[in-house]
Amino acid sequence: xxxxxxxxxxxxxxxxxxxxxxxxxxxxxxxxxxxxxxxxxxxxxxxxxxxxxxxxxxxxxxxxxxxxxxxxxxxxxxxxxxxxxxxxxxxxxxxxxxxxxxxxxxxxxxxxxxxxxxxxxxxxxxxxxxxxxxxxxxxxxxxxxxxxxxxxxxxxxxxxxxxxxxxxxxxxxxxxxxxxxxxxxxxxxxxxxxxxxxxxxxxxxxxxxxxxxxxxxxxxxxxxxxxxxxxxxxxxxxxxxxxxxxxxxxxxxxxxxxxxxxxxxxxxxxxxxxxxxxxxxxxxxxxxxxx
Numbered sequence: 001x002x003x004x005x006x007x008x009x010x011x012x013x014x015x016x017x018x019x020x021x022x023x024x025x026x027x028x029x030x031x032x033x034x035x036x037x038x039x040x041x042x043x044x045x046x047x048x049x050x051x052x053x054x055x056x057x058x059x060x061x062x063x064x065x066x067x068x069x070x071x072x073x074x075x076x077x078x079x080x081x082x083x084x085x086x087x088x089x090x091x092x093x094x095x096x097x098x099x100x101x102x103x104x105x106x107x108x109x110x111x112x113x114x115x116x117x118x119x120x121x122x123x124x125x126x127x128x129x130x131x132x133x134x135x136x137x138x139x140x141x142x143x144x145x146x147x148x149x150x151x152x153x154x155x156x157x158x159x160x161x162x163x164x165x166x167x168x169x170x171x172x173x174x175x176x177x178x179x180x181x182x183x184x185x186x187x188x189x190x191x192x193x194x195x196x197x198x199x200x201x202x203x204x205x206x207x208x209x210x211x212x213x214x215x216x217x218x219x220x221x222x223x224x225x226x227x228x229x230x231x232x233x234x235x236x237x238x239x240x241x242x243x244x245x246x247x248x249x250x251x252x253x254x255x256x257x258x259x260x261x262x263x264x265x266x267x268x269x270x271x272x273x274x275x276x277x278x279x280x281x282x283x284x285x286x287x288x289x290x291x
Contacts, residue, residue, distance in 0.1 A: 001289040002030065004039070007088055008284035011080040012222040012250075012258035016283045019258045020222040020251070022084040023048040026092070028067070033074070035290055040069035042288065046215055047081040051089070063099035063106045064089060070216055076103025077158030079224015079260075079276055083109060083117050087280035090117065104158040109277075118261070118277030119224070123270075124232035127154030127190050135164055138185055139196055139212075140176030150237050155229035157274050160191035161213075163226075163233040169202035169210045173253070177214045195226040197248070199239060208246035212253060221251030222258030228274045231262035235271055242266040245275075 006025050013019030023043040028036065028050035040048040052065040059065075066085050068075045086098040086109035099108045109119040130152040136143050146152065150165040166172055175196065182194055193213055201207035211230065213220045227248055234240040242265050251258040258278070265273040 001291060003287045004028070004031065004290050005285070005287045006043075007282060008286075009084045009088065009280050010283055011084040011087075011280050012224070012260050012278040014279045014281060016281050018251070018256050019281070020080045020220065020256065021045045022081055024085050024088050025050045026088065028052050031290070033067075036067060036069050037074070039288060039290070041071050044071060046070060046218075046220055047075070047078050049081045049085045051085065063101035065101045068102065072216060074103070075159060077107070077122075077225055079119070079121075079227060080222050082107055082119055083224055083276075083278065084280050086119070087111070087117050102158075107158075116261070116277055116279050118275050121157040121225070121228040121274040121276060123157070123272045124229065124236070124264075124274060125156045126233075126236065127156065127160065129153045130162060130189070134185070135162070135194070138178055138182045138194060139164070140174070140178065141166070141171060145171040150233075150239055153233060154189065154191045155233050156191070157225065157228040157232060159225045161193050161195045161226045161229045162186070162189060162191045163230050164194055164196045165233075165239070166196050166198040167200075169198050169200040172196060172198050172210055172212055175212060177212065177219060179214045179218075182214055193223075193226065195223065195230055197230045197234075199234070201249070204249065206247055207249045207259070209248045210252070211248050211250045213250070219254045221254055221256035222260055223250065224260060224276045224278075227260045227262045228264075228276045231264045231276075232271050232274055235264040235266050236269075
C-alpha cells in the first residue's frame with residue numbers, strides 16, 4: 001500500500017464546517033488518473049484536487065499542475081477547487097500569488113492582507129438562451145418567479161452553466177430542485193448545470209445576491225465557476241454595474257452557508273476581468289491508503 005497525504009478544506013467561508021468541502025492531495029505525482037478518480041469517489045466531496053509537482057522552472061512558466069475530479073469525472077475547471085488549492089499553496093509556500101495550470105490553462109489566484117483569495121477567470125462566452133417556461137418547472141417555480149427583463153442563458157468561463165435569474169430570495173427558498181428532470185433537460189443543452197441566482201440579499205448584512213444549484217444529484221454549497229458565469233451574465237445585461245463587487249450567498253438550504261465575492265468589467269459588449277474570491281479554512285489532515 002502507498003500512503004498518500006491529503007488536506008481537507010472548507011472553501012468560501014471563514015468558519016469550519018461551513019462552505020464547500022474540498023480534499024487536496026499535495027503530492028499526487030505517483031497517482032494515475034484512475035487512482036485520482038477512485039480517491040475522488042472515496043472522499044465523496046463535490047470535487048477533489050491533485051497537485052502534480054514539477055520543476056521550479058516549469059512551474060514558474062506554466063503554473064502548478066492541478067487536476068480536478070468530481071465523483072464521476074475529471075473537470076477542466078471549477079471554482080472552489082481552484083481557490084482552495086491555491087490557498088493551500090499560498091500557505092505552504094508563503095506566496096501571495098499562485099498560478100494553477102488547469103485543464104483550461106493557467107488561472108491565477110491572488111491573496112490579500114485579509115487572507116481571502118481572488119481568482120481571475122477566463123473571459124466569458126455567451127451561448128444560447130432558454131425558454132423560461134421550460135426552465136422554471138425544473139426548480140419547482142412558476143414562470144412569474146423568474147425575471148422577465150433578463151434572459152435565461154448559457155455562459156461559460158471555462159465550464160458552461162445555464163444562468164437562471166430569479167426574482168427574489170424568497171422564491172429561491174421555495175424551490176424544489178429536481179435533479180432527474182434537470183439532467184434530462186440539460187442532456188440536450190450546451191451546459192451541464194443550472195445556476196439559479198436572485199439579486200436579493202434577503203435582508204442579510206453584506207449579502208447582495210443568493211444562489212442555488214444542483215451538482216451531480218445533490219445541492220452544491222458553493223460554486224465559484226458558476227458565480228463567475230453569473231456575474232458575467234448580470235454585468236453583460238446591465239443588472240450589475242461594471243466593476244462592482246457583489247457577495248453571493250449559497251448553501252443556505254443545505255446548512256453550509258458560503259459567501260462568494262464576484263465582479264466583472266464590461267467595455268462596450270465585451271465582458272472581461274471576471275473575478276471570484278473568498279476565504280478558506282483548513283479542517284483536517286490525514287492520508288489514504290492506495291494499492
